[in-house]
Amino acid sequence: MVNPKTYYSFFAKFIPALLLISVGSLAAALLWMLSYSDTTAIGQADIYWVFYLHLAASVTAIFCYCVVVIGSVFHLLHNKALMPIVFSHGFAPSGFVMTLFALGSGALFGRPMWGAFWIWDSRLTALLILLFFFAAFISLSASRVNNSRELNDKKAAISALLGLVLIPGLYFFFDLFTPMAHDLDNSLLRSNGRDAYILMSLFGVNLFCYALAMSLGRCRTVILEREKRAVWAQEAALEGEL
Template sequence: MWKWLHPYAKAENAYRLAGRMLPWFAIPGTLLLLLGTVWGLGFTPTDCKQGDGFRIIYIHVPAAFMSMGTYAAMAIAALIGMVWQIRQADYAVAAFAPVGAAFTVIALATGAIWGKPMWGAWWVWDARLTSELILLFLYLGVIALYNAFPDRTLAGRAAGILALVGVVNLPIIHYSVEWWNTLHQGATISKFEKPSMATSMLWPLLINILAVSLVMGAIGLASFRNEILRRESHRPWVANALGLDVDKSGKEGQA
């Protein structure tokens, strides 16, 4: 397995692999997101307690899942970069941090929109809300650290360390509803034997979680490719990948 992965430690190979994988994430992700969203917003029955306001769950829950899932992926990349000294892993951390931050903002915003009619307030210092806000600050910290140092190797290591340290916040977010008395409800979709939701409501939610996972992967891969191009712009293969001619004097022209 490691021999198969070893060639992708080279930036050019990683760039091309990400390009080949991109459609496999983007196309099914877009189609499933369209299916799940239309099904959830337009065809699921109205909730007996929350009315139609519950339908924001089809955006809020997938975004919240991906805010944590993206950070976990980023931390794994940081660990790979620190242990095996692979530059592309540092690029992945930098590429996925803005994606994860965007999902976290969506989760917080939709949670506030959902919370106003249900709790009577846009924001409360609930354990899960607070830990999710801390996750956003962790994302912003990783982004800031990666851009704070002119030395890219040092920047990658600093951002990677913060990404690894911040992993401790993920179980806090997940188990906060069990550890503390919070306004959030307990486990719903993770109770596979007897879920708390009607199956007519549950299926579009599961589809959207899968869809948003694929969309996150597609956006992350595109961002990863851009980060490689940005960091490897001085390499001759980048000019070839972008369809540029490089003459002997080093000047570039459109092919």
């Protein structure tokens, strides 16, 4: 099995490149929006830019949850392995932030449903449920109710698997994909697909690379938290390499 020190150093090599790609794709998206994009033919003008951002954030959040679930499965099967915990605990905060971002952009794009009623929009309700599962995983894994870290990790992993069962059913129950597909078809038909494909791709790369960079940074922190008594971690701390 690969030493955690190897993962710690390996992750550090990718974070700057991912952040650079994220900034570059965001700059390209802004350049396209301000110079070439024409959303007036769609019927809602520039508000569709928010929709493309909402789609990218939603897909990135779901990707992060998939990583959390896969890490949780491997942890339950091999509870002594470190890396499943590192990946699931590293990607959960990024998934929480992306889901929150998708909720905010979806509320901005959606119809004016302010107050307590806006959450009943099917897309936002499904994302809100996903947000609760991310929050449950993070809270359980960081719980201080008992002194057993292993028990907390197991509770968090079980909560992630529970979300794996419930979230797909709730997504279809709340009819998440139908209104989103309708909005996307409307955008593709009226804009000839140009703005949709370009902006969704650029926003997708931007948010995905940013979330991945933040997740790998958090993974490095989890490795240090779990390996703080290891010789390599103490030596690296004394040499100022952490």
